[in-house]
Amino acid sequence: MKTILKGRTREVIINSDGPVIIIGESINPTRRKKLVSTLQEGNFEYVLELAGNQIKAGADVLDVNVGFPGVDDEKLLPETVKQLQSRYDIPLCLDSPNPKAIEAALKVAEGKCLINSVNGEEASMKAFLPIAKDFGAAIIGLCMDEEGIIHDPEKRLAIAEKIINRAVKTGIKAEDVIVDPLAMAVSADPNACLVTLETIRLVHQKLGHNITQGASNISFGLPDRESLNAAYMMMSIYNGLTCPIANPEKITAAVRAADLVLGRDDFAVRFVEYFQSHQ
Amino acid sequence: MKTILKGRTREVIINSDGPVIIIGESINPTRRKKLVSTLQEGNFEYVLELAGNQIKAGADVLDVNVGFPGVDDEKLLPETVKQLQSRYDIPLCLDSPNPKAIEAALKVAEGKCLINSVNGEEASMKAFLPIAKDFGAAIIGLCMDEEGIIHDPEKRLAIAEKIINRAVKTGIKAEDVIVDPLAMAVSADPNACLVTLETIRLVHQKLGHNITQGASNISFGLPDRESLNAAYMMMSIYNGLTCPIANPEKITAAVRAADLVLGRDDFAVRFVEYFQSHQ
Numbered sequence: 001m002k003t004i005l006k007g008r009t010r011e012v013i014i015n016s017d018g019p020v021i022i023i024g025e026s027i028n029p030t031r032r033k034k035l036v037s038t039l040q041e042g043n044f045e046y047v048l049e050l051a052g053n054q055i056k057a058g059a060d061v062l063d064v065n066v067g068f069p070g071v072d073d074e075k076l077l078p079e080t081v082k083q084l085q086s087r088y089d090i091p092l093c094l095d096s097p098n099p100k101a102i103e104a105a106l107k108v109a110e111g112k113c114l115i116n117s118v119n120g121e122e123a124s125m126k127a128f129l130p131i132a133k134d135f136g137a138a139i140i141g142l143c144m145d146e147e148g149i150i151h152d153p154e155k156r157l158a159i160a161e162k163i164i165n166r167a168v169k170t171g172i173k174a175e176d177v178i179v180d181p182l183a184m185a186v187s188a189d190p191n192a193c194l195v196t197l198e199t200i201r202l203v204h205q206k207l208g209h210n211i212t213q214g215a216s217n218i219s220f221g222l223p224d225r226e227s228l229n230a231a232y233m234m235m236s237i238y239n240g241l242t243c244p245i246a247n248p249e250k251i252t253a254a255v256r257a258a259d260l261v262l263g264r265d266d267f268a269v270r271f272v273e274y275f276q277s278h279q
Numbered sequence: 280m281k282t283i284l285k286g287r288t289r290e291v292i293i294n295s296d297g298p299v300i301i302i303g304e305s306i307n308p309t310r311r312k313k314l315v316s317t318l319q320e321g322n323f324e325y326v327l328e329l330a331g332n333q334i335k336a337g338a339d340v341l342d343v344n345v346g347f348p349g350v351d352d353e354k355l356l357p358e359t360v361k362q363l364q365s366r367y368d369i370p371l372c373l374d375s376p377n378p379k380a381i382e383a384a385l386k387v388a389e390g391k392c393l394i395n396s397v398n399g400e401e402a403s404m405k406a407f408l409p410i411a412k413d414f415g416a417a418i419i420g421l422c423m424d425e426e427g428i429i430h431d432p433e434k435r436l437a438i439a440e441k442i443i444n445r446a447v448k449t450g451i452k453a454e455d456v457i458v459d460p461l462a463m464a465v466s467a468d469p470n471a472c473l474v475t476l477e478t479i480r481l482v483h484q485k486l487g488h489n490i491t492q493g494a495s496n497i498s499f500g501l502p503d504r505e506s507l508n509a510a511y512m513m514m515s516i517y518n519g520l521t522c523p524i525a526n527p528e529k530i531t532a533a534v535r536a537a538d539l540v541l542g543r544d545d546f547a548v549r550f551v552e553y554f555q556s557h558q
Contacts, residue, residue, distance in 0.1 A: 190542040197517070218540070222547055224532060224554045231536035234513035238476070253503060257510035261497070263469040268501055275503045 001175045003138055003210045003243075005061060005091035006111030012060050012091050014178070014210045014243045019259040019270070021243040022252060023093050023114075024059030025216065026050045027080075029068040036068045039076060044083040051084055058252030058274065062088075063116060063245050064105075065095035073101040078108045085110055093140075093245070099127040106135040114138045116245075117180060118167075120145030120159040129170040138176040139167065140212055143199060149182055151191065153198040156181055160203055175210075178243060179203050183213045183236075185220040186228070193218055193232055197239055204240025215244045215251075230254045238262070253278070280454045282417055282489045282522075284340055284370035285390030291339050291370050293457070293489045293522045298538040298549070300522040301531060302372050302393075302491065303338030305329045306359075308347040315347045318355060323362040330363055337531030337553065341367075342395060342524050343384075344374035352380040357387045364389055372419075372524070378406040385414040393417045395524075396459060397446075399424030399438040408449040417455040418446065419491055422478060428461055430470065432477040435460055439482055454489075457522060458482050462492040462515075464499040465507070472497055472511055476518055483519025491522045494530075509533045517541070532557070 003014040014021045027050050029036045038046040051062055064084065066076045073096055081092060094105045095116040102115055117140040118128040132139040141163035143149075143156035150156065160179045167177045181199035184192040196218075200211055218232050219225035233244060233251060237258040244251070252274060260271040282293040293300045306329050308315045317325040330341055343363065345355045352375055360371060373384045374395040381394055396419035397407040411418040420442035422428075422435035429435065439458045446456045460478035463471040475497075479490055497511050498504035512523060512530060516537045523530070531553060539550045 186539060186542075187547060190545055193540045194542050222539075223551060224536070224558075227532045227536040228539065228550075230509065231513050231533055232540045234510050235517040235537075235540065238514040238517060253506045254510055257503070257506040258514075260465060260501075260507065261472045261511045261514065263465075263473050266469055268466060271507075272502060279503075 001208045001210060003175050003178055004112065005114055005138060007089040007091045008085055008110045010089045010091070010111075016204065016208055016210050016240070016242055018237075018242060018262065018264045020237055020241070020255045021060045022058055022248045022255060023061040023063050023212065023243055023245040024051075024054035024057075024248050025063050025214065025245045026054050026247060026249075027062060028065040028095070039066055039071075039080070044080065047080060048083060048087055051088055051090075054248050055088060055090060057248035057278075058255070059090070059248040061091045061093055061114065061243070063093040063095050067096055073098055074104045077101045077105040081105045081109050099131055102128070103131050103135075106131065106137060112136060112138065114140060114178065116140045117142050118163060120162050122146070125163065125166050129167055129172060132167070132176070133171045138178060139172065140178050140180050141167070142180045143182050149184070151189070151195050153195055153202050156195075156199040157202045157206065160207060160209070164207065164209065178210045178212050179207070180212050180214075183215055183217045183232070186218050187221040193235075197235055200236055200239040200241055210242045211240055212243045212245055213241060215241075215246050226250055234258050280487045280489060282454050282457055283391065284393055284417060286368040286370045287364055287389045289368045289370070295483065295487055295489050295519070295521055297516075297521060297541065297543045299516055299520070299534045300339045301337055301527050301534060302340040302342050302522055302524040303330075303333035303336075303527050304342050304493065304495065304524045305333050305526060305528075306341060307344040307374070318345055318350075318359070323359065326359060327362060327366055330367055330369075333527050334367060334369060336527035336557075337534070338369070338527040340370045340372055340393065340522070342372040342374050346375055352377055353383045356380045356384040360384045360388050378410055381407070382410050382414075385410065385416060391415060391417065393419060393457065395419045396421050397442060399441050401425070404442065404445050408446055408451060411446070411455070412450045417457060418451065419457050419459050420446070421459045422461050428463070430468070430474050432474055432481050435474075435478040436481045436485065439486060439488070443486065443488065457489045457491050458486070459491050459493075462494055462496045462511070465497050466500040472514075476514055479515055479518040479520055489521045490519055491524055492520060494520075494523045494525050505529055513537050
């Protein structure tokens with residue numbers, strides 16, 4: 001299955017058979033005070049710098065989250081999108097819990113964006129799916145609903161199916177729903193990663209959809225997060241993860257290695273290219 | 280299933296449900312001229328240094344290979360074993376294609392060793408299995424036979440079964456056969472790792488035996504071997520690899536991360552301990 005995203009002109013194809021597409025996570029105010037302070041001043045240089053660094057490091061798509069306390073993201077999200085698209089021709093993943101901010105951003109965005117995110121709750125599907133339909137955007141579907149986050153891969157799979165079916169009924173193409181199986185902190189629950197890895201396997205084998213996740217969450221509260229994130233990322237990719245939201249400056253070498261190991265990089269072209277330009 | 284190895288007094292349990300046990304690969308003359316020259320001089324300080332460094336870095340068992348052109352390994356292997364056991368209380372994996380060298384080493388070795396290796400060829404089983412039986416050693420069974428190395432996971436599984444059955448007939452306990460699914464260079468064949476990963480999955484699910492592999496082979500001829508080896512190792516562990524032969528100085532952090540991700544390290548005790556003692 002193929003999900004196509006677009007920047008101003010550039011097309012990115014996410015294929016459920018790989019290779020892996022990296023959605024850069026760094027435009028996010030969490031633990032980035034400088035992003036908040038510069039955006040509050042109406043200064044976009046830092047957000048553009050974060051974008052440029054991620055693209056250089058291997059990001060194919062950029063997540064854009066400008067949510068912080070007190071922000072008017074119905075103004076700030078579209079303005080950030082305009083600034084990013086004026087400098088970079090890369091598809092964007094619009095990340096906000098506020099459907100009005102997403103809608104305002106889609107109004108000014110060129111190309112075809114990804115919306116992050118809808119979940120299986122009635123209110124969420126009702127709010128986001130029509131917007132995705134109207135603007136021809138793809139959408140991330142989180143495997144949670146009114147019952148919360150359930151530690152059962154089969155139930156998470158069922159929620160993914162529910163969101164996909166509802167999206168198709170709304171007029172969205174099935175392949176434009178990317179499933180997020182929900183990566184949770186392993187420090188809180190020793191089985192957290194196992195549940196998500198099994199959900200990835202089920203979604204990949206039974207639905208065949210593209211799969212994303214905020215893969216850096218799993219190491220929350222632990223040291224050496226890089227080793228943990230990489231270990232989990234490798235296993236997730238093996239099971240069917242195709243477009244993680246992650247920090248390309250930390251993970252691209254491992255992702256290129258995974259693609260090569262999985263027979264998706266003939267003659268090691270992409271792996272060697274990345275090595276040569278980043279050593 | 281549990282395979283128990285022993286040093287002079289120390290017992291190492293390899294459990295097919297994990298956690299991962301690392302067999303240190305560094306006592307091997309390949310690309311280690313200093314090992315050859317010191318051993319030729321009858322000087323064991325360097326081999327002892329290699330052993331100590333690997334133990335410090337997280338090795339639970341040490342592979343001992345002293346094969347180089349012109350060597351009399353029927354003398355050198357037992358002598359090296361004695362030297363290692365006089366300093367370190369760690370189980371050894373005796374690595375030689377010469378059954379007489381293995382037998383000579385087992386005669387002087389204390390505890391319970393692992394023999395590396397037998398394969399599915401009649402001549403190999405005939406030579407090594409009686410020795411393993413006589414000395415109560417465990418043995419690594421390579422998934423290849425008279426037909427060579429076949430790129431078919433089901434056929435490799437069948438060879439593993441053949442070796443196990445023959446070992447049991449010889450009087451060796453089933454759990455004392457550790458299967459090696461054969462990791463091959465991905466530079467030579469883009470599907471090499473996929474075939475081995477699937478073999479690991481099959482052996483783990485259908486036979487339940489412990490599984491080893493020389494996991495550093497896969498990156499032969501490529502740059503950034505560390506990223507490739509780690510990616511492949513993570514996927515292998517997910518599928519059922521329990522006792523890789525690898526370089527602990529490069530791979531232990533990733534292995535500890537894998538165990539934590541897979542729910543085998545409650546409260547992250549081993550992961551944090553390794554991090555604190557190696558940062």
